[in-house]
Amino acid sequence: MNPYMRLKFEELYDSRVMKTFRKLNLFNSLFKLYILYIKMLYRNKPWKIVMENTNACNAKCIFCPHKKMKRVIGIMSFSLYKKIIDECVDLGVTNISLYRIGEPFLDPFFIKKISYVKKKGVKFVSTCTNASLLTLNSIHDLLNSGLDEIEISIDGNSKYVYESIRVGLHFSLVKKNIQTLINLKKEGGFSKPIIKLNFVKTEINQSEIKSFLNEWRNDVDRIQISELHNWGDSLFNFDISEPHKNKSTNIFPCRALWTELCISWNGVVSLCSVDFEDNIIISNINEESIKKTWQNKRLHLLRMNYDKIPQCKSCTSPLSWLIY
Ligand code: SF4
Numbered sequence: 660m661n662p663y664m665r666l667k668f669e670e671l672y673d674s675r676v677m678k679t680f681r682k683l684n685l686f687n688s689l690f691k692l693y694i695l696y697i698k699m700l701y702r703n704k705p706w707k708i709v710m711e712n713t714n715a716c717n718a719k720c721i722f723c724p725h726k727k728m729k730r731v732i733g734i735m736s737f738s739l740y741k742k743i744i745d746e747c748v749d750l751g752v753t754n755i756s757l758y759r760i761g762e763p764f765l766d767p768f769f770i771k772k773i774s775y776v777k778k779k780g781v782k783f784v785s786t787c788t789n790a791s792l793l794t795l796n797s798i799h800d801l802l803n804s805g806l807d808e809i810e811i812s813i814d815g816n817s818k819y820v821y822e823s824i825r826v827g828l829h830f831s832l833v834k835k836n837i838q839t840l841i842n843l844k845k846e847g848g849f850s851k852p853i854i855k856l857n858f859v860k861t862e863i864n865q866s867e868i869k870s871f872l873n874e875w876r877n878d879v880d881r882i883q884i885s886e887l888h889n890w891g892d893s894l895f896n897f898d899i900s901e902p903h904k905n906k907s908t909n910i911f912p913c914r915a916l917w918t919e920l921c922i923s924w925n926g927v928v929s930l931c932s933v934d935f936e937d938n939i940i941i942s943n944i945n946e947e948s949i950k951k952t953w954q955n956k957r958l959h960l961l962r963m964n965y966d967k968i969p970q971c972k973s974c975t976s977p978l979s980w981l982i983y
Contacts (some may be wrong), residue, residue, distance in 0.1 A: 665955045709759055710756065712772060715734065758786045762789055785808035786810070802849045815830070816874055853881065854879045
């Protein structure tokens with residue numbers, strides 16, 4: 660959401676009228692109808708597939724649970740990737756995100772993978788990166804790959820703030836890489852990818868939001884100022900920002916269970932992209948197709964018992980916006 664719109668939305672959310680709305684539980688009734696609509700719409704296939712081409716990362720960001728992840732680190736093989744994409748195409752899935760946790764450009768076949776999915780005709784393909792590994796060559800290849808959207812995580816507008824959050828990365832290099840991407844896209848007359856910057860707001864960097872917006876607003880397509888979330892209550896010892904502190908007791912189903920499938924690099928399908936440890940396994944795509952997984956018993960049971968899943972109860976992920 661546009662940062663200014665978001666501010667307005669937050670003001671509206673806290674207004675007296677909205678408080679009454681929330682007290683009367685009117686939101687829940689409206690959202691229930693919305694969920695019913697979603698269930699009907701995505702009965703036969705997911706709206707989106709989230710694919711982890713790798714869970715390796717080259718940074719140690721302070722708010723990311725990657726540091727404590729116990730899962731084996733790996734890169735999705737091209738043959739498994741191809742199998743998943745071919746199935747998505749057969750099913751008519753139109754939205755694929757090539758990112759979950761990790762830095763996708765650590766995968767040497769990443770651009771080849773993007774080109775493959777776009778050649779297959781999938782409508783919207785996106786990724787998210789810290790931009791530290793972009794090079795002149797990879798930017799050229801990326802621009803020609805057909806990628807629809809690239810989200811770049813950059814949570815500061817000064818070397819000190821950025822490098823105290825994105826530990827292990829270099830502010831000047833990341834800025835230079837983003838600028839090169841912007842320039843080459845312009846010079847080459849490419850309409851894609853949409854370049855979106857994502858700034859996760861914390862107490863450390865909130866004083867830089869204004870200068871950040873001024874710095875980038877004319878050069879990129881979108882800027883998102885997002886709230887820190889708790890990775891399904893896995894993010895300990897970090898001060899979660901205000902709007903997410905108090906959880907409502909009105910548990911309401913998160914849309915992820917009805918709209919998305921999240922596939923890890925080794926083919927495991929787990930609860931959602933927030934379940935970074937693959938604690939709740941739904942299937943293994945090496946053994947069960949996407950279509951069968953979407954309708955399998957385990958996923959059905961999870962949907963039926965959404966209010967009892969421990970991660971979901973305490974989750975503050977943007978996916979779970981229906982909860983509060
Ligand atoms: S509520 Fe959170 S943990 Fe549960 S499915 Fe949604 S995003 Fe995942």
